[in-house]
Amino acid sequence: xxxxxxxxxxxxxxxxxxxxxxxxxxxxxxxxxxxxxxxxxxxxxxxxxxxxxxxxxxxxxxxxxxxxxxxxxxxxxxxxxxxxxxxxxxxxxxxxxxxxxxxxxxxxxxxxxxxxxxxxxxxxxxxxxxxxxxxxxxxxxxxxxxxxxxxxxxxxxxxxxxxxxxxxxxxxxxxxxxxxxxxxxxxxxxxxxxxxxxxxxxxxxxxxxxxxxxxxxxxxxxxxxxxxxxxxxxxxxxxxxxxxxxxxxxxxxxxx
Numbered sequence: 001x002x003x004x005x006x007x008x009x010x011x012x013x014x015x016x017x018x019x020x021x022x023x024x025x026x027x028x029x030x031x032x033x034x035x036x037x038x039x040x041x042x043x044x045x046x047x048x049x050x051x052x053x054x055x056x057x058x059x060x061x062x063x064x065x066x067x068x069x070x071x072x073x074x075x076x077x078x079x080x081x082x083x084x085x086x087x088x089x090x091x092x093x094x095x096x097x098x099x100x101x102x103x104x105x106x107x108x109x110x111x112x113x114x115x116x117x118x119x120x121x122x123x124x125x126x127x128x129x130x131x132x133x134x135x136x137x138x139x140x141x142x143x144x145x146x147x148x149x150x151x152x153x154x155x156x157x158x159x160x161x162x163x164x165x166x167x168x169x170x171x172x173x174x175x176x177x178x179x180x181x182x183x184x185x186x187x188x189x190x191x192x193x194x195x196x197x198x199x200x201x202x203x204x205x206x207x208x209x210x211x212x213x214x215x216x217x218x219x220x221x222x223x224x225x226x227x228x229x230x231x232x233x234x235x236x237x238x239x240x241x242x243x244x245x246x247x248x249x250x251x252x253x254x255x256x
Contacts, residue, residue: 030144036202045224054214075102075126102126151178164206172199
């Protein structure tokens with residue numbers, strides 16, 4: 001972790017008699033979040049994702065599972081496997097999978113038999129799928145320096161959103177509010193991003209991200225489990241292989 005490494009080097013060359021600097025509450029929280037990423041290299045969880053359309057007043061909710069694997073030497077990989085969709089209180093089983101392997105973003109829709117595979121990162125490069133502002137932003141192991149470079153951060157005093165953190169949640173939630181800094185890419189799309197964590201483990205609970213047009217995206221994680229090795233059925237969800245006959249396949253390689 002770059003930020004911690006730099007702090008260690010500075011401390012090594014500093015006068016040993018100099019007392020360590022006391023971190024502000026927000027800096028301490030961000031440092032705890034960064035450090036917690038070491039314990040979350042491989043995990044599975046159940047996920048609920050809701051999008052609220054401010055103009056139409058509609059709500060769409062999807063539920064399913066999430067699989068995450070960031071072990072070296074492979075790039076960070078993420079799969080979200082939705083199995084249920086609820087639109088304006090109408091519930092139905094509907095399978096859709098989203099996978100990102102650091103370079104390719106795949107959308108696999110079992111209902112329409114559509115498989116779309118887009119290379120959104122240049123060949124040879126890799127991106128973190130959970131980086132805030134990325135394809136599927138989740139507050140996992142975010143680097144403190146990176147967060148503060150792109151956002152102003154404050155602790156949230158008010159109670160959390162009831163969808164993101166249920167009233168019966170026993171994880172002692174603590175919230176951070178991020179506001180994109182002027183001139184950043186995030187400022188074009190997002191008004192605020194609220195992140196909620198378990199105060200004891202600093203593992204993520206959920207996100208409430210509000211777009212500049214008023215639309216809101218809510219993500220809630222439950223039943224998070226870490227693994228030394230992914231269960232076979234979970235590992236299969238990370239595959240970006242193209243399906244067989246009967247599917248509409250659209251593959252779009254990187255274009256400069």
